[in-house]
Amino acid sequence: MKFYITTPIYYVNARPHIGHTYTSVAADVLARFYRMLDYDVFFLTGTDEHGQKIATAAEERNISPQSLVDEMSEVYKKLWEKLEITYDRFIRTTEPKHVEVVRKIFLKLLESGNLYKGEYSGYYCIHCESYVIPENETIPLCPDCKRPVKKFTEPTYFFKLSNYKEKLEKYYSENPDFIKPDFRKNEILNFVKKGLIDLSVTRKNVKWGIESPTPEKYSIYVWVDALLNYLSGVGYLYEPETFEKYWPPDVQLIGKDIMRFHHIIWPAILMALNLPLPKTIFAHGWWNINREKISKSKGNIVSPEDIIEDYGVEPLRFFLMREVPFGLDGEYTEEAFKKRYNSDLVNDLGNLVNRTLNLVEKRFNSEIPYGSPDEKLMDMLKAAFENYKEKMSKIAFSEAIEEIWNVLGYLNKFLDEKAPWSIEDDKEAGRVLYNVLEGIRVIALLLSPFIPTTAKRIWDMLGIGKDPYIEKFSAIEKRLVPGNKIGERVILFKRRK
Ligand code: MSP
Numbered sequence: 461m462k463f464y465i466t467t468p469i470y471y472v473n474a475r476p477h478i479g480h481t482y483t484s485v486a487a488d489v490l491a492r493f494y495r496m497l498d499y500d501v502f503f504l505t506g507t508d509e510h511g512q513k514i515a516t517a518a519e520e521r522n523i524s525p526q527s528l529v530d531e532m533s534e535v536y537k538k539l540w541e542k543l544e545i546t547y548d549r550f551i552r553t554t555e556p557k558h559v560e561v562v563r564k565i566f567l568k569l570l571e572s573g574n575l576y577k578g579e580y581s582g583y584y585c586i587h588c589e590s591y592v593i594p595e596n597e598t599i600p601l602c603p604d605c606k607r608p609v610k611k612f613t614e615p616t617y618f619f620k621l622s623n624y625k626e627k628l629e630k631y632y633s634e635n636p637d638f639i640k641p642d643f644r645k646n647e648i649l650n651f652v653k654k655g656l657i658d659l660s661v662t663r664k665n666v667k668w669g670i671e672s673p674t675p676e677k678y679s680i681y682v683w684v685d686a687l688l689n690y691l692s693g694v695g696y697l698y699e700p701e702t703f704e705k706y707w708p709p710d711v712q713l714i715g716k717d718i719m720r721f722h723h724i725i726w727p728a729i730l731m732a733l734n735l736p737l738p739k740t741i742f743a744h745g746w747w748n749i750n751r752e753k754i755s756k757s758k759g760n761i762v763s764p765e766d767i768i769e770d771y772g773v774e775p776l777r778f779f780l781m782r783e784v785p786f787g788l789d790g791e792y793t794e795e796a797f798k799k800r801y802n803s804d805l806v807n808d809l810g811n812l813v814n815r816t817l818n819l820v821e822k823r824f825n826s827e828i829p830y831g832s833p834d835e836k837l838m839d840m841l842k843a844a845f846e847n848y849k850e851k852m853s854k855i856a857f858s859e860a861i862e863e864i865w866n867v868l869g870y871l872n873k874f875l876d877e878k879a880p881w882s883i884e885d886d887k888e889a890g891r892v893l894y895n896v897l898e899g900i901r902v903i904a905l906l907l908s909p910f911i912p913t914t915a916k917r918i919w920d921m922l923g924i925g926k927d928p929y930i931e932k933f934s935a936i937e938k939r940l941v942p943g944n945k946i947g948e949r950v951i952l953f954k955r956r957k
Pocket of ligand 1: 467468469470471478479480482483508686687688689713714715716717718745746747748753754755
């Protein structure tokens with residue numbers, strides 16, 4: 461079984477903030493989850509490097525667009541490395557391979573009669589890189605980002621988007637998983653119902669872009685260039701084996717601000733190319749501060765690097781996935797972060813591991829004690845695993861984590877109630893600890909897609925870190941072997957004042 465997952469490609473006009481981090485961490489969690497289920501995963505991410513927005517950012521810094529995109533794509537790569545993002549391919553839209561594929565696709569669309577020459581007259585928002593219709597013509601503002609927009613008239617090539625209205629409507633109704641989450645469907649359906657207008661896919665005066673394969677030498681509209689990364693990134697038109705193996709995408713993650721591009725324009729282009737459509741395009745919400753979207757222009761940036769420096773990588777991954785149901789907006793506050801950190805990671809998880817292993821060290825000479833599985837606990841672990849899998853396949857990260865915390869709660873209570881430290885009989889005390897250790901082992905498995913290094917540290921402490929199969933969910937069936945030595949005990953998370 462294969463699993464092809466993508467993130468949007470990020471604009472390189474500025475440094476990444478936690479909004480960008482969010483989509484990538486989420487995609488990484490899913491990629492890791494499916495790998496653990498033994499799927500053949502292809503995880504694509506990258507950077508969106510053309511267009512006016514990038515050219516302007518370079519101008520402002522007095523450097524060439526090429527140096528800006530070279531520098532910033534490295535910043536993204538470094539951050540993803542730090543954040544343990546296990547992508548299989550990082551695509552840059554300035555790469556020759558991508559450029560070639562985009563030009564070939566443009567020709568295909570031209571030859572199949574999907575493009576025609578015309579004239580665009582209207583407004584454009586550079587920030588959104590989007591043709592827009594402002595609500596008020598006297599003070600024309602972008603209806604999405606509310607920034608001032610400019611009008612222009614220029615010759616262009618249009619994509620016959622209007623031709624795809626009925627086809628898209630039919631596709632949406634026959635494929636209920638295509639637009640996710642469900643509560644966002646109406647927005648798209650209503651938009652399409654009003655009728656689609658053809659899309660200008662070239663820009664006459666934008667120099668920083670892929671040159672159109674036409675006599676006029678325009679540049680290709682940056683959103684078309686960008687969307688096609690999902691094809692070029694997986695080998696379309698140059699690496700047929702890879703492409704055939706992985707196409708179509710199983711899950712494409714995006715933020716809610718770029719739904720129309722992904723749920724309308726993107727599938728229409730694929731229909732025009734006669735290619736199968738992605739199974740699910742899931743739009744997540746925004747991270748806000750005081751109800752305002754975190755963004756460079758608002759100046760309310762929360763830097764992932766700062767949080768990492770302060771708390772570490774895994775607490776950040778955990779917080780992003782745990783705090784807000786995926787799909788909804790969330791408020792970022794440092795207090796909420798610290799609270800999650802101290803209560804979930806330090807108390808519930810870290811303390812359980814620490815006190816259990818401490819008892820094993822002291823009383824059982826650092827050996828896994830003999831014990832038979834407690835039926836109730838084993839049933840609970842099994843049920844939690846099933847529920848967890850279901851939540852993960854529905855892309856409900858916070859709910860999947862809640863399943864893990866139910867087990868943690870049970871284990872903490874089990875340990876408190878059985879109180880092995882006050883049981884005199886070694887066998888009896890050993891049996892309790894054996895079961896808690898088993899619970900911890902399984903919890904580390906379920907946590908692994910979210911906080912992989914922590915999971916490894918737990919397995920090392922349990923003495924099973926070297927098992928080559930430890931990172932697959934099939935390892936759930938295994939059992940800790942009594943008599944085996946546990947590893948060195950380390951503190952997973954230090955309490956924060
Ligand atoms: N380059 C386009 C995407 C092209 S994909 C073919 C783009 N880039 S972006 O850098 O502006 O945004 C990338 C992703 O980050 C989007 O999914 C966007 O929703 C997400 N986020 C940016 N700010 C965000 C928050 N404050 N909160 C959550 N995610 C947000 O759009």
